[in-house]
Amino acid sequence: MQFKAKKSLGQNFLIDKNIAKKIVQYGKISPDDTVLEIGPGTGSLTSEIIKQKPKNIILIEKDNRLSEELIIKYGNSIKILNNDILQIEENNFSKEQILVFGNLPYNISTKILTKWICNIKNKFWFKKLLLMFQKEVAERIVAKSKTKDYGRLSIISQWKMNVKKIMDINPFSFYPKPKVQSTLLEFTPKSNFFDISDVKNLEILTKTLFNKRRKMIKNSIFNIVNKDDFANIKLNIDLNCRPQDLKPEQYYILTKEIEKLIK
Ligand code: SAH
Numbered sequence: 001m002q003f004k005a006k007k008s009l010g011q012n013f014l015i016d017k018n019i020a021k022k023i024v025q026y027g028k029i030s031p032d033d034t035v036l037e038i039g040p041g042t043g044s045l046t047s048e049i050i051k052q053k054p055k056n057i058i059l060i061e062k063d064n065r066l067s068e069e070l071i072i073k074y075g076n077s078i079k080i081l082n083n084d085i086l087q088i089e090e091n092n093f094s095k096e097q098i099l100v101f102g103n104l105p106y107n108i109s110t111k112i113l114t115k116w117i118c119n120i121k122n123k124f125w126f127k128k129l130l131l132m133f134q135k136e137v138a139e140r141i142v143a144k145s146k147t148k149d150y151g152r153l154s155i156i157s158q159w160k161m162n163v164k165k166i167m168d169i170n171p172f173s174f175y176p177k178p179k180v181q182s183t184l185l186e187f188t189p190k191s192n193f194f195d196i197s198d199v200k201n202l203e204i205l206t207k208t209l210f211n212k213r214r215k216m217i218k219n220s221i222f223n224i225v226n227k228d229d230f231a232n233i234k235l236n237i238d239l240n241c242r243p244q245d246l247k248p249e250q251y252y253i254l255t256k257e258i259e260k261l262i263k
Contacts, residue, residue, distance in 0.1 A: 005176050009063055010105020014044040016173035023184060024048035026166055027099050027130055031055060034094050036126075038085045038102040038112075041066060043073060045101055050074070058093070060085050090116055090125055097127040106134040106180075113141075113157065113187075118199045120160050124189040129161075131185055135168055138183035145247045151213075152206040158248045159194065159202070161187040194252035201262075202255045209243035216240045225258055233257045 005011035014020055024045060029035060029052035040046045040059045049057060057078045061067040067082035074080070081088075086108065102109065109131050116129075133141065141157040142165050143149035157163055166184040171177045196202055205224060212220045218239035221230065235253055237246065246254075 006063065010108065011041060011063070012174040012176060012178045013041050014103060014173060015175045016169075017044070019169055019173050020044045020048050022167070023101070023103075023130060024052060026184070026186060027052075027101060027128065029054045029099065034058070034096055034098040036060070036093060036098050036100045038100070039104040039108075040070060041103075043070060045103060046070070046074065046078075049101065050078075054099070056094075058098075060088065085112060086115070091119065091121060093125055097124060100126050100129045100131075102130070103132040106132075106137065106182075109133050110137060110153075117156060117160055127189070129187040130166070131187070132169070132182050133185060135181035135183040138165065138185050141185060146245055148244075150244045151210050152203070155206050155248045155251050156199075156202065157187075159196075159252060160190055162190055163187055194249070194256060196252060196255050197259050201259055202251065205255050205258065206243075206251060209246075213243055215242070217243055217246070225261065229261050 005013065027035070027049075029049065031053055033054040034056040035049055035054045036058045037046055037049060038060045040061050041063075046057070046059060059067075059070060059078060059080045060083055061070060061080065062082070062084045064082055067080055070078075070080050085102075085104070102112070104112065110133070113131065137153070139149045140151060140153045142163050143151070143154040164186045166186050169182040169184065171179070171181060174182075208220050208224055209217055216239065217237070221239065225233070233254070235250065235257065237250065237254070
C-alpha cells in the first residue's frame with residue numbers, strides 16, 4: 001500500500017476488486033448519469049465507476065494527498081474537489097438527480113445521512129444513495145418496528161427514503177482491516193413522505209419515548225402532549241404499548257398532530 005492510512009480520516013481502503021465491482025453494479029449507472037463519489041480514497045470504487053461511462057463524475061475527498069493523487073491518476077475527465085463533504089451544500093450539486101456512492105468513515109456516514117435527510121427539499125437532489133455503514137448501525141437504520149434494533153435512527157432514516165440492505169462486507173476486504181463488519185445500504189426517494197414542519201419535533205418525540213424504551217408509552221408521552229389534546233388525536237394509539245411497537249408512520253403522523261397543537 002502506497003499510502004499510510006490516516007486514522008483521523010477513517011481510512012480503510014477497499015482492496016477487494018470483486019466487491020468494488022459489485023457495489024458499483026448496484027448503482028446501475030447509465031450513460032446520462034451524473035455520479036458523485038464521496039471519500040474516493042485510492043480510487044477502488046472510482047475505477048469501476050469510470051468503466052460504466054457515466055456522463056459526469058464528481059469526487060469529493062478531504063485528504064489533500066489523496067486528492068492530488070486522484071488528479072494525477074484520473075486527470076481532467078473527472079471533477080475532483082478537495083473538500084469536506086460535511087461542509088458542502090448538497091442541494092447545489094447538480095440540476096439533475098444524481099447517483100451517490102460513499103464508502104466513508106463510519107461516523108461521517110451517519111452524520112451525512114441525517115444532515116441530508118433533514119435538508120431534503122420537495123425535490124430530491126439524488127436518485128439513489130449507496131452508502132457503507134458499520135454493520136450494527138446499518139441494522140438500526142433498516143430496522144422494522146417490534147425488533148430490538150428499531151429506534152430513533154430507523155424512524156428518521158425511513159422518513160423520506162426507502163432503505164434497503166444490499167450486503168455485508170467482511171473486514172478482510174479492507175486495508176487496514178477495520179474492527180467491525182460493514183454493510184452497504186441503498187436509499188431511494190419516497191414519492192410521498194409525511195410533511196413535518198420541523199424535524200426537531202420528530203426528534204423530541206422519538207427521544208422522549210425511546211429514552212424509556214421498556215416502559216409503556218403512557219409513562220412518557222404526556223411529557224410532550226397534554227392528556228386532553230392527546231385524546232383528540234385520532235390515531236388509534238394504544239398507550240399501553242412500548243415505543244418499539246409504534247410503526248414509523250405512526251411517529252410521523254403523531255409529530256404532525258403535535259405540530260398542529262403547538263401552532
Ligand atoms: N472509498 C474508498 C476509501 C474509503 S476510506 C474505498 O472504498 O477504498 C474513507 C475515505 O473518506 C478516505 O479516503 C478519507 O480520506 C475520506 N474522508 C474522510 N472524511 C471525509 C470527509 N469529511 N469528506 C470527504 N472525504 C472524507
